[in-house]
Amino acid sequence: MGRRQQPETVGVLDRINNLPDSILSHILSFLPNKEAVRTSILSTRWKYLFASSISILDFEHCLKNLYEEDVNNFMNFVDTLLFNPRDRVHLESFRVNDYFVDDEDDYLPLYGWISTALSRGLKNIGINFINEKVPVLPTLLFTSHSLVTLTLFLHIKDDMKIPTNACLPNLKNLCLTNLAFEDGYSILKLISSCHVLEDLTIYDCCFHSISELNIHNLLLRRLILCFEHVCVRDYDYVMAIDAPSLVYFEYTGIVGKGYTLSNMKSLVKPEISISHFHEVHSERSATQLLQGTCNVQSLHLAIEAFNETFFRTHLDPKLVFHNLVELEFHSYYCYRKGVRLVEFLHNVPNLKTLILDLV
Structure with missing residues (x-):
C-alpha cells in the first residue's frame, strides 16, 4: 500500500480572519452570549470582538447556579x-439584579454598569433588587432620553426617591x-412626563402624601x-384616569376612596x-369604578371578598351597561352574603352571553 496522501495546506486562505471586524461581530451576534x-x-x-456583538445582558440568566x-x-x-478599551458596546436590553450583592459598597460597580449602559443609548432595562437596603438609584435612570422600557421591582423598606428633574420622553x-x-x-410627575407612554403597570405600590x-x-x-x-390605610386617595386611547384595563385588589374614569371610549x-374594600367608601367607590367602564361591550368582573356591603344595597340607577353584550362574572363567597346579581343583570339590557362562576 502506498502512503496516505496528506491534505494540501499550502495556499489555503483563512477566509474568516480576512473578514473585517464589523462582519465578524455581526456573525457573533447570532450566537448565544x-x-x-x-x-x-x-x-x-x-x-474584544464579542463585546460589540452582545445586545442583551440578563443577570437572571447569567448568574444562575454560579459559585462565589x-x-x-x-x-x-x-x-x-x-469598559473595554477597544470598542464601546451598545446594549439594547439590560436586566440586572443584586443576587450577588453582600453590602451597600457592592452596589457601586452595579450602578456604574447601569449608568454606563444608559449613557450609551440603552433602550430596555429591568431592575430586580431583593435587598431591603438599597442606595438611591442612579439619576440617569429617570432622565434617559433613550429608554423605551423601564421595569422596577424592589423590596426596599425605605421610600423610593424620584429626582425633581425626572423625565423620560421616549418611554x-x-x-x-x-x-x-x-x-x-x-x-x-414622572408618569406625566412620559408623553409617548403606551403601557403602564403598577403592582402593590404605595403613594404617600397625595389626595389623588x-x-x-x-x-x-x-x-x-x-x-x-396594599394596606387600606395606604390607599386613602381618589384615583382619576383620563386615557382616551386605552384599549386594555385591568384592576385588581382593594376598592379605594373614589374613582373618576373618563374618556375610556376605546376600551374593549x-x-x-x-x-377587599375600603370599608367607609366601598359601595360608592365600587359603583364609580364600574361606572367608568359602562360603555364597553365585554366585561370581566370578579368579587372575591368576604365583605357584606358590596351590591347589598340598591344599585345606582346610573350604573347601566347599555352596550354590554358579554359578561363574565366570578363571585367567591360574596354571593352567599347578598350580592344582588339579579338586580345587576337588570342593568344590562342587551346582554347576550353570561358566564357565571360562583364558588
Whole structure:
C-alpha cells in the first residue's frame, strides 16, 4: 500500500480572519452570549470582538447556579464588556439584579454598569433588587432620553426617591412593583412626563402624601393596576384616569376612596377583580369604578371578598351597561352574603352571553 496522501495546506486562505471586524461581530451576534464570549481566547484580535456583538445582558440568566468565585469572574466579564478599551458596546436590553450583592459598597460597580449602559443609548432595562437596603438609584435612570422600557421591582423598606428633574420622553413601557413613594406626586410627575407612554403597570405600590392618583395620558393603550397587598390605610386617595386611547384595563385588589374614569371610549374588555374594600367608601367607590367602564361591550368582573356591603344595597340607577353584550362574572363567597346579581343583570339590557362562576 502506498502512503496516505496528506491534505494540501499550502495556499489555503483563512477566509474568516480576512473578514473585517464589523462582519465578524455581526456573525457573533447570532450566537448565544456564552458562545460569543468563548471566541475571545482565539487570538489577540478576537479578545474584544464579542463585546460589540452582545445586545442583551440578563443577570437572571447569567448568574444562575454560579459559585462565589464564578461571580467574581462574571463581574470582571461585565467590566470588560462595558469598559473595554477597544470598542464601546451598545446594549439594547439590560436586566440586572443584586443576587450577588453582600453590602451597600457592592452596589457601586452595579450602578456604574447601569449608568454606563444608559449613557450609551440603552433602550430596555429591568431592575430586580431583593435587598431591603438599597442606595438611591442612579439619576440617569429617570432622565434617559433613550429608554423605551423601564421595569422596577424592589423590596426596599425605605421610600423610593424620584429626582425633581425626572423625565423620560421616549418611554413607552413602565412597570413599577412593590415600591413606596414618600412623595407620591414625584412619581405622578414622572408618569406625566412620559408623553409617548403606551403601557403602564403598577403592582402593590404605595403613594404617600397625595389626595389623588392622577393618570392622564393621551397615548396610553394598556393599564394594569394591582393593589392586592396594599394596606387600606395606604390607599386613602381618589384615583382619576383620563386615557382616551386605552384599549386594555385591568384592576385588581382593594376598592379605594373614589374613582373618576373618563374618556375610556376605546376600551374593549376591562378586567376588574375586587378582593377587599375600603370599608367607609366601598359601595360608592365600587359603583364609580364600574361606572367608568359602562360603555364597553365585554366585561370581566370578579368579587372575591368576604365583605357584606358590596351590591347589598340598591344599585345606582346610573350604573347601566347599555352596550354590554358579554359578561363574565366570578363571585367567591360574596354571593352567599347578598350580592344582588339579579338586580345587576337588570342593568344590562342587551346582554347576550353570561358566564357565571360562583364558588
